[in-house]
Amino acid sequence: GREVHGAALSPCLSLPSQRTFDYVLVADKVDDEMDQKSQRQKAFVEQLEKKNITVTKIVHDDKVFFGLRAPREMFEDYQYLLKVSDSCNWCGDVRGAVTQATRIRIVHFILHQTFINTGGDLIIILSDHHCCNCIFGCFTVSACVFSPCRYYFGEKVALYYLWLGWYTKLLVPAAVLGVVVFLYGLAFFNTSPLIKEVCQSNITMCPRCDKRCPPWQLSDTCLYAKVSHLFDNEGTVAFAMFMAIWATLFLELWKRHRARYVSKWKVYDWCEEEEELIMEIVSDPFCKPKQFRHSYLRSTVVLILVTLMLMLIIGLAHALVVFRVVAAPLMSECQWEFLRDHANPVAVMFGAVLHYLTIQIMTRVNRWVSLKLCHIEKLNSFAATERSFTVKMFTFQFFTLFSSLFYVAFFLGRINGSPGNYVRIAGFRLEECHPSGCLTDLFIQMAVIMLLKQTLNNIFEFIVPWLKNCLSRNTAKKLERKCGYCYRKACRDEQGRVEPCDICKLRDWLRNYHLANTDAFSLFNEFLEMVIQFSFTTIFVAAFPLAPFLALINNIFEIRLDAIKMVRLERRLIPRKTNDIGVWTKVLEAIGVLAVIANGLVIGVTSDFIPRLVYRYRYSPCATGAAHTHCMQGYINDTLSTAFMNLTEPDRVITQCSYRDYRNEDYTLTSQFWLVLAVRFAFVILFEHVVVVCKFIAAWFVPNNPIQVKNNRLHDKLARLKEEFR
Numbered sequence: 115g116r117e118v119h120g121a122a123l124s125p126c127l128s129l130p131s132q133r134t135f136d137y138v139l140v141a142d143k144v145d146d147e148m149d150q151k152s153q154r155q156k157a158f159v160e161q162l163e164k165k166n167i168t169v170t171k172i173v174h175d176d177k178v179f180f181g182l183r184a185p186r187e188m189f190e191d192y193q194y195l196l197k198v199s200d201s202c203n204w205c206g207d208v209r210g211a212v213t214q215a216t217r218i219r220i221v222h223f224i225l226h227q228t229f230i231n232t233g234g235d236l237i238i239i240l241s242d243h244h245c246c247n248c249i250f251g252c253f254t255v256s257a258c259v260f261s262p263c264r265y266y267f268g269e270k271v272a273l274y275y276l277w278l279g280w281y282t283k284l285l286v287p288a289a290v291l292g293v294v295v296f297l298y299g300l301a302f303f304n305t306s307p308l309i310k311e312v313c314q315s316n317i318t319m320c321p322r323c324d325k326r327c328p329p330w331q332l333s334d335t336c337l338y339a340k341v342s343h344l345f346d347n348e349g350t351v352a353f354a355m356f357m358a359i360w361a362t363l364f365l366e367l368w369k370r371h372r373a374r375y376v377s378k379w380k381v382y383d384w385c386e387e388e389e390e391l392i393m394e395i396v397s398d399p400f401c402k403p404k405q406f407r408h409s410y411l412r413s414t415v416v417l418i419l420v421t422l423m424l425m426l427i428i429g430l431a432h433a434l435v436v437f438r439v440v441a442a443p444l445m446s447e448c449q450w451e452f453l454r455d456h457a458n459p460v461a462v463m464f465g466a467v468l469h470y471l472t473i474q475i476m477t478r479v480n481r482w483v484s485l486k487l488c489h490i491e492k493l494n495s496f497a498a499t500e501r502s503f504t505v506k507m508f509t510f511q512f513f514t515l516f517s518s519l520f521y522v523a524f525f526l527g528r529i530n531g532s533p534g535n536y537v538r539i540a541g542f543r544l545e546e547c548h549p550s551g552c553l554t555d556l557f558i559q560m561a562v563i564m565l566l567k568q569t570l571n572n573i574f575e576f577i578v579p580w581l582k583n584c585l586s587r588n589t590a591k592k593l594e595r596k597c598g599y600c601y602r603k604a605c606r607d608e609q610g611r612v613e614p615c616d617i618c619k620l621r622d623w624l625r626n627y628h629l630a631n632t633d634a635f636s637l638f639n640e641f642l643e644m645v646i647q648f649s650f651t652t653i654f655v656a657a658f659p660l661a662p663f664l665a666l667i668n669n670i671f672e673i674r675l676d677a678i679k680m681v682r683l684e685r686r687l688i689p690r691k692t693n694d695i696g697v698w699t700k701v702l703e704a705i706g707v708l709a710v711i712a713n714g715l716v717i718g719v720t721s722d723f724i725p726r727l728v729y730r731y732r733y734s735p736c737a738t739g740a741a742h743t744h745c746m747q748g749y750i751n752d753t754l755s756t757a758f759m760n761l762t763e764p765d766r767v768i769t770q771c772s773y774r775d776y777r778n779e780d781y782t783l784t785s786q787f788w789l790v791l792a793v794r795f796a797f798v799i800l801f802e803h804v805v806v807v808c809k810f811i812a813a814w815f816v817p818n819n820p821i822q823v824k825n826n827r828l829h830d831k832l833a834r835l836k837e838e839f840r
Contacts, residue, residue: 134214135170135181136221138623143176161228165397167221172616172623179623184221188396192220195392200385215268215689222688223393267680268689269381273372274637275673277695278644280371282669284364288357288651288662295353295659299344308726311750312339320533320757320771322457323443323543329761329771332750338459342554345659346721354656354713355805361652361706362809365699366816373819376693377827384693386497404494416487420506423483424513430472431517438465439542461545462555466562469518473567480510481635500634501697508642508701515563515646519654522556523712523720532781533757533773547774553657553721560658564650568668571643576675579630579683630684637687640676641698644669648702652709656716710805718798725753728790757781 144152159169159180166188170181189212264272303309313336321327376382394401438461445457453460484506493499527547531537537544547555651665680687717723729749731737736745754772756779761768776787 136184136217137182137225138626139180139182139225140623140627141178141180143173143178158228162225165224165228167224170619172620174620174624177627179620179627181619181623182221182225184217184224188220188224189217191396192216192392195395196389199388199392213265215265216691218686219268219689219691220393220396223390224397227394227397264379266689267687268691269376269379270690270692271637271680271687273375273692273695274640275677276372276375277368278669278673278676280368281364281644281648282666282673284360284367285651285662285666285669288360289666291353291356292655292659292662295347295349296344298349299347302347303340303343306343307744307746308749309336309339309343311748312336315750317751317754318768318771320759320773322546327443327457328763329768332772338554342557345557345657346553346723348723350656350659350721351717351723353659354717355801355808357652357655357662358706358710358713358805359808359812361702361709362812363816365702365706366813366818369699369818370816370820372694373823377823379693381691381693382827384691386690386692387495389691390495390497406494407492412490412492416490419483419487419490420509423480423510427476427510427513428517430476430514431521434465434469434472434518435521435545436539437468438462438545439539441465442545443542459558462558463562465518466559467566469559470563470566473514473563476514477511480507480514484510500638504638504697504701507638508645511642511646512649516649516653519556519559519563522552522559523654523657523716526555527552527774532775532777533759534781553716556654556657556716556720560650560654560661564658564661564664568647568664572668572671572675576679576683579679582630583628583683626685630679632685632687634688636684641695644672645698645701645705649705652705653712654716655709656713656721706809707806710802710809714798714801714805718794718801722753724794724797725790728786728793729753732789733786752786 141155142151144155146152147156155178159171162169162182166185168183168185170183172179172181193212263275313333315332317332318329319332321329373382376384391403394403441464442457442461445453445460448457484503487506488499488503491499491502493502526545529537530544530546647665647668651661655661726746726749729752730745733752734745734749735743735747753774753776755775755777756770756772758770758779759768776784776790778784
């Protein structure tokens with residue numbers, strides 16, 4: 115790729131119109147002209163020719179290629195309607211030559227309308243993906259992304275890379291602070307009195323299951339206690355508050371960043387619904403508008419179906435809980451010593467892997483259900499349908515991904531009962547938190563899902579189209595050798611005005627035809643992947659401070675892999691003109707609010723931050739006036755309760771064991787439990803109110819539009835009005 119500045123476009127973007135085609139259609143070759151499929155193809159092409167679209171037909175093996183060129187008058191009508199429209203009249207396409215991306219968008223819309231009117235599964239639609247290699251550098255060089263990328267792929271793709279680049283850039287301070295919090299815990303790895311108390315303990319803990327689970331020593335969890343201290347420490351609270359405010363600042367600064375470029379691109383006031391109406395008139399001057407419709411019956415049906423779908427997703431999360439409940443005791447009875455000694459962590463990890471597989475299956479189910487629900491709604495424009503689909507698909511994916519995490523964070527170990535009164539499912543005891551704390555289970559779930567999801571997704575997204583491209587590259591190479599002299603001389607002159615021969619046309623068309631297919635959801639999938647990552651990075655960051663760092667590393671590769679895939683391995687996306695990332699902005703704002711609530715609950719309810727705080731200032735040696743003693747000395751023993759049992763082992767008789775809870779000898783809750791609970795709720799309320807106030811202040815302090823953008827738009831509007839007045 116070559117660096118491009120301003121209006122000096124790359125040569126491949128300034129090729130004359132007769133050198134390329136606006137669109138290429140590919141159909142199966144049908145020898146029998148009386149066949150119904152052949153008749154539909156013929157009728158479809160005739161409809162295009164009636165609209166003065168030039169059709170060039172080339173037959174190759176079992177395929178028929180149709181090269182399409184739309185008449186200049188069609189684009190002049192489009193420009194005039196833009197000029198007299200309400201929202202699109204300041205667009206850059208009103209004057210000068212219509213860009214190649216706009217030409218493709220208009221022709222695609224006309225083809226789609228004609229295809230619907232003709233009916234039948236007729237023709238595979240393929241964009242002309244000509245000379246795209248020179249665009250590749252523009253995805254990785256920030257100075258260049260906003261000229262050839264925008265003209266070639268449209269503003270929607272350009273905004274995706276603009277947003278992804280901005281998100282990756284702002285992840286740097288979050289990643290650095292997350293690593294600092296991790297290193298803070300590592301600095302006290304061997305000196306923390308809590309870790310020493312666990313590692314040097316001789317306390318006997320109660321069995322984890324009813325059968326074949328012997329009592330175990332608290333010191334066995336020494337390693338896990340050290341690991342949990344890396345992310346469950348005092349720095350986590352400050353980091354969670356920072357990430358909540360960071361999410362707001364990211365969105366506010368993104369709005370400013372976006373405003374600069376959409377103003378420069380002359381699409382600040384662009385309206386997708388209005389352009390869709392304009393293209394309908396260009397396609398058919400006698401068309402009738404699609405009326406706005408609302409049906410309470412359809413809305414009720416959609417609401418009921420969405421509720422049922424969410425209940426199914428939550429039910430699958432409960433199924434994963436049952437799996438862990440059953441798997442842990444069965445693994446405890448295993449003959450393999452490692453599996454027997456680490457039954458609970460292994461069950462949690464197996465559950466996380468099973469959760470990942472469930473995510474992959476439900477992603478396809480969620481997409482199908484979302485499409486059907488949008489079909490039931492019968493919205494009047496593609497833009498409205500896209501917004502509705504985005505909200506539904508994200509909601510389903512969010513519940514699919516986070517239902518299990520919410521259970522682990524807020525319910526695991528809190529509804530399992532106490533010795534002598536355990537809660538059971540099918541005779542099996544409900545699982546308990548990890549001995550080192552409930553946050554360890556959440557940390558394991560987050561680490562497995564983030565690493566598996568990001569790594570495997572990137573591998574499959576890139577490898578599958580790359581392999582397909584490698585396997586289908588031979589046909590175009592044979593045609594290059596076959597063309598010979600014509601390819602080098604006759605197809606081109608110094609001005610590039612000579613029409614290429616059929617072999618040269620077919621060579622380019624086959625090369626593009628064998629690329630991986632793209633559709634309206636190709637860019638949506640990229641947005642969905644990144645927004646889900648944003649959710650992981652912010653919502654449970656208190657349990658996994660390294661999430662921003664992992665997201666940063668992933669995004670550095672993601673931008674480049676997406677660029678290679680989009681320009682070299684996939685067919686050209688249909689260019690779309692827009693001025694924002696759409697409803698994703700509202701989704702990101704909702705995630706930011708949810709992140710405040712979730713992180714407040716994780717710190718206040720899931721972690722041991724509040725129990726440690728209460729112990730330090732109410733029950734510790736420092737609180738009772740003891741000198742020369744660490745304030746947290748004795749904390750671990752204070753969090754344990756005693757249960758009585760009668761178990762004979764070869765070398766000893768065990769009459770009592772300990773378990774994590776605040777209970778008396780008769781298993782009633784102690785006063786310390788209620789004090790800790792009250793402080794937990796007080797902290798959650800205080801944390802959320804303080805952070806929400808900080809978020810509002812940050813949103814107010816950073817205006818959405820830079821002053822320079824406002825002034826530039828004012829001068830531009832004044833100049834255009836003066837010109838019209840003259």
